[in-house]
Amino acid sequence: MTITVVGSVAYDTIETPAGKRDRCLGGAATYFSLSASYFTDVRVIAVVGEDFGKRQEAVFEAHKIDTRGIEHTAGKSFFWEGSYLENLNEAKTHNTELNVFAAFNPKIPDAYRDSEFLFLANIDPVLQRRVREQMPDVKLVAGDTMNYWIKDHRTALLEVLKGLDILLINDTEAKMLAGNNNLVQAARVVRSLGPKTLVVKHGEFGATLFGDPAKTFRAPALPLEEVVDPTGAGDSFAGGFFGYLASQPEVTPAAYRNAMFYGSVMGSFACERFGTERMQKLTRKEIDERFNLFRELTHLA
Amino acid sequence: MTITVVGSVAYDTIETPAGKRDRCLGGAATYFSLSASYFTDVRVIAVVGEDFGKRQEAVFEAHKIDTRGIEHTAGKSFFWEGSYLENLNEAKTHNTELNVFAAFNPKIPDAYRDSEFLFLANIDPVLQRRVREQMPDVKLVAGDTMNYWIKDHRTALLEVLKGLDILLINDTEAKMLAGNNNLVQAARVVRSLGPKTLVVKHGEFGATLFGDPAKTFRAPALPLEEVVDPTGAGDSFAGGFFGYLASQPEVTPAAYRNAMFYGSVMGSFACERFGTERMQKLTRKEIDERFNLFRELTHLA
Secondary structure: OOEEEEOOOEEEEEEEOOEEEEEEEEOHHHHHHHHHOOOOOEEEEEEEOOOOOHHHHHHHHOOOOEEEEEEEOOOOOEEEEEEOOOOOOOOEEEEEEOHHHHHOOOOOOHHHOOOOEEEEOOOOHHHHHHHHHHOOOOOEEEEEOOHHHHHHOHHHHHHHHHOOOEEEEEHHHHHHHHOOOOHHHHHHHHHHOOOOEEEEEOHHHOEEEEEOOOOOEEEOOOOOOOOOOOOOHHHHHHHHHHHHHHHOOOOOHHHHHHHHHHHHHHHHHHOOOOOOHHHHOOOHHHHHHHHHHHHHHHOOO | OOEEEEOOOEEEEEEEOOEEEEEEEEOHHHHHHHHHOOOOOEEEEEEEOOOOOHHHHHHHHHOOOEEEEEEEOOOOOEEEEEEOOOOOOOOEEEEEEOHHHHHOOOOOOHHHOOOOEEEEOOOOHHHHHHHHHHOOOOOEEEEEOOHHHHHHOHHHHHHHHHOOOEEEEEHHHHHHHHOOOOHHHHHHHHHHOOOOEEEEEOHHHOEEEEEOOOOOEEEOOOOOOOOOOOOOHHHHHHHHHHHHHHHOOOOOHHHHHHHHHHHHHHHHHHOOOOOOHHHHOOOHHHHHHHHHHHHHHHOOO
């Protein structure tokens, strides 16, 4: 099955204890699509500025990602600057420039309309909804969001949730969205808002799936010797998770479990290099070897 | 195999969002021995005051725990008062009275000397060492400690670590002990100090085993609908972990993996009621059912 993803394609300036990178290729849709491309065909909807050229385009092409839905417009691409100097688990944002994203009105290329899977990466819920409405016939819809939309754009976000099968967020976001500090109770509240399946990401402690058709399931994260850059780990998790699901003939409970592992696998790779460096240069063999490592890490003899 | 445990037998006054209990039976050795008693024979070394009577003794007797090593002396038993009103993952201590523990000089009853397993619960490392030295022939020694001893009694603690096979501590303690904020690197440093095996407890996110003979292994925690009282969850984890190991004919890598699961199982039960209430009233059937639930929670199809 083919996935269409809408989200940001951007430039990031990132500082971590391991070093600094200026204006590297980033954005949720970039991480997601690179990660998912190891499993299935991916099509991107986004907007970029004049600073996005052949070299950036080539990164997507190398992974056979369809970029016909990336709109090129006058101005500069979305830009984010952040650091993780004190805490590798939480970015400190120094600067966010929406730039061309401020006036983004996503349009779905006709060639994308037969996509069976849709991923709404973390952007303004008004835009997420507009994309969802243009693709009424998809089989499975997953999405992401963040504290900013949960706090200040709740009404728009609640409309998006109604149209989701799967929501992927972190602990803080799940508890904030539900207004409940117990994760199990919060998961029940969130699932009553639309998404039958909720995946809660716990950073270095893995992720938990709540929902149907799979029962509650916990995937670990890999204990890493060095976290070079956690930027995009959540989007890479989502790409591995949803990409694997889309690659399966049927979305069974067993497929959901494997998808949680593949999500964790891709999230762990993302942290090993700056930006999308690691996501760009993986092999399916490396991915499956790490999948087996995750199995060894968690399974009884 | 039989386990001898040295540690506190105490009274706790506990307040959590679920309510309050005054002076309930507590202490690390109490939680540990109740938990381990579902797997093997346990013998306790501790000191109590005149406030410890037949009714408290009966709790241990009901679980066939050998209490001949509990010294009765003039004065009051160790007392701790704490609350978890803002954060269920971290106790706020309101009061600690060492009482009879201040002058405790542990003596090993002759009847305990053939114990093959020894657990040094979280007490003054000087006392841990004194017990360790009196039992030179044990097969396997595990222990616990806390931030207070790591920070202010480092020299004494380092002596204890040299005599340990297994150390069970939490994330903060492991990182503090190693002076390193990366868990994988911290684990390597801690293991170079003595204990070949390190179990790091992550609270609601389970625990990780680093070491020999088992490879790195992650056990989950059960996502709980309600945490009534987390007091003693770590000691109950240790009791399940070490109790299971002691019940096995051989301490193999597979046994370590099962032990991690049984530790998590016992820790999850401990949180369901105040104090030792849940630890007192379990059945082996309930324990094994939950073990299977943990397997379902983590294993691929």
